[in-house]
Amino acid sequence: xxxxxxxxxxxxxxxxxxxxxxxxxxxxxxxxxxxxxxxxxxxxxxxxxxxxxxxxxxxxxxxxxxxxxxxxxxxxxxxxxxxxxxxxxxxxxxxxxxxxxxxxxxxxxxxxxxx
Amino acid sequence: xxxxxxxxxxxxxxxxxxxxxxxxxxxxxxxxxxxxxxxxxxxxxxxxxxxxxxxxxxxxxxxxxxxxxxxxxxxxxxxxxxxxxxxxxxxxxxxxxxxxxxxxxxxxxxxxx
Numbered sequence: 001x002x003x004x005x006x007x008x009x010x011x012x013x014x015x016x017x018x019x020x021x022x023x024x025x026x027x028x029x030x031x032x033x034x035x036x037x038x039x040x041x042x043x044x045x046x047x048x049x050x051x052x053x054x055x056x057x058x059x060x061x062x063x064x065x066x067x068x069x070x071x072x073x074x075x076x077x078x079x080x081x082x083x084x085x086x087x088x089x090x091x092x093x094x095x096x097x098x099x100x101x102x103x104x105x106x107x108x109x110x111x112x113x114x115x
Numbered sequence: 116x117x118x119x120x121x122x123x124x125x126x127x128x129x130x131x132x133x134x135x136x137x138x139x140x141x142x143x144x145x146x147x148x149x150x151x152x153x154x155x156x157x158x159x160x161x162x163x164x165x166x167x168x169x170x171x172x173x174x175x176x177x178x179x180x181x182x183x184x185x186x187x188x189x190x191x192x193x194x195x196x197x198x199x200x201x202x203x204x205x206x207x208x209x210x211x212x213x214x215x216x217x218x219x220x221x222x223x224x225x226x227x228x
């Protein structure tokens with residue numbers, strides 16, 4: 001399979017649950033990202049990984065914990081979330097050239113609902 | 116850091132008419148401005164982009180213009196078709212940090228047949 005794939009596509013969890021979102025890219029890119037998409041808000045950058053090292057964390061609450069075991073896989077571990085965390089979580093990858101981000105290729109997203 | 120404002124939030128046009136979406140940015144060091152299209156239930160996809168060394172770029176029915184002095188850029192879609200209906204996001208590359216893309220809030224375009 002090519003491109004960026006995310007699983008699960010839909011997730012419903014309680015505030016005390018622990019779950020994980022998974023992202024896999026087959027494009028040979030060297031950077032991966034987590035974005036949060038809420039209604040009527042811009043796409044919010046959450047985490048950036050370059051060459052498997054986290055280079056940016058835009059003040060995301062600690063209840064979101066990313067993991068990048070290799071350049072093709074990215075996880076977002078979720079625990080003790082709040083209802084306002086309900087959103088579409090988009091994974092993306094790109095080819096990072098120096099300090100410039102190339103075109104972002106997005107996955108289909110994981111729709112998260114926190115009850 | 117970079118801040119991107121996008122207008123309008125919704126836009127409805129008749130098939131065949133033109134549509135224009137405008138964005139402003141705050142960081143004068145930004146040098147790359149892509150536009151993404153997100154159809155309902157699908158992923159955002161790049162449709163066109165422009166770099167700061169040019170003022171206009173065109174690809175068939177879509178074009179983007181950039182005014183660096185005023186720090187604004189616009190997406191123009193001519194001869195709109197129903198399949199153009201989607202949410203369009205502008206973005207600007209942050210001039211600092213890692214050059215990450217900062218997105219606008221999006222414009223929901225509806226093209227009525």
